[in-house]
Amino acid sequence: MNEVTVRAYGPLNDFLPAHRRRVSWPHLVDDHPSVKDLIERFGIPHPEIDLILVNGVSVSFDYIVQSGDRIAAFPRFMMFDIGRLTRVRPRPLEPIRFVADVHLGKLARHLRLAGLDTAYRADADDAALADLAVREGRILLTRDVGLLMRRSVTHGYFVRTTRAHGQLVEVLRRYGPLDLQPFSRCLRCNARLRQVPKSAVDGVLLPRTRRHYEQFEMCTGCGRVYWKGSHWKRLKAAVDAACGEAERPEG
Template identity: 40%
Template sequence: MNGPEIHIRFAPSLGLFVPAPRRTGRTAVTTDGVSTLGHVVESLGVPLTEVGALLADGRAVAPSHVPAHGEEIEVRGVERPQQVPGAPLRFLLDVHLGTLARRLRLLGVDAAYESEDIGDAALATRSAQERRVMLSRDRGLLRRRELWAGAYVYSHRPDDQLRDVLERFAPRLAPWTRCTACNGELTEAHKDEVRHHLEQGTERTYDVFARCTACGRVYWRGAHHSRLDTIVRTALRDFGDGTAA
């Protein structure tokens, strides 16, 4: 770039995305004089999904702002809990976040999931069509203009991923109300209604069942219930006041 020089400072929370020399303090950047501030920020490695307020010489500006020579730019991280206006809070997760998708569903959070790699363009289009927040660790995907909204998932560990999403978006939790397999809603089912789906041991041992209204899968408190209940109890203890629509 050959044009105006600006000085830019990134919030510490954005240090993951920027080269080491730009992680602390104020650094000079030469722009081309026509690119927007949003483009400049993304060219330095930071997806706009992770950016909160943008300040130019102390005043709030939009990503469409074209920085002028000598401007002091401050790039802040998103405020938490993050508000997502204009639609019920729903998520879309890419192929690499299957465990996180199942745990969100366990908590009653609407979490669509692509079990196959359908490509960034298709994911971004679905996010826009269904007005879902795209959750991904793919920075390139989160830079796509088609996205309705998105968020970077900062950890590889499912426990930390779940905490990150719950802390960032504060979704309303309604455990045991969604199918962990397909995201459909669960309804109570009488034992006689689901008997033909059950093994003999299950039929003898359990009396309380639920069935997915979308895919028909049957649920009961089986061998894995204790582990799942721990996830639910921990989430309710730490994030049970979530009230996002």
């Protein structure tokens, strides 16, 4: 057997048991794994990793672990540009678009509310989610570590927070600054909205809505009609609050 030493830094410790957080630990290896596979054995999904140093040298996920290696895994650096150093970071996706797993329906709605292109299907299985992320160049948002560990997934993030507002703040902070266009997407199907004359939607309006509102938008996908009703100010306040929280430093 070969012995190596492993350490994870920053938020990568969220995936480890308490006794392995923020410390180095020895590990016996009886095969010849890649450094990606070895690190994932401890529960750390590879899309969360931005840099791996082995004996102080930056390596790729394909590096084969050797006896005596000292392995250090780092998360995304918020304050430093390590683009010329890292050998594991994939090419950034442009524009930024998301796909949310089946447990993040409320987050998907909040992201759409903020104007972010977010795919979501309540009946999608893991294979379909991973395939969509790769095929359409989307960042996979999930609460499922196993899904994030799928080899085909290159861009993904494990959402730590459990409440939808906090999840929105977390994603905005992680991927910001973003060019947000709130209320530009359909909350039901994610397609863009377009302004329409009142006469175009008059037939589907309730009498009270018809009396009190003049400006309307329609989804270009499913045809749902939107207007700035009594709920609009509350939703706008929620988006503004999330954006403000995301801009403030954590802690």
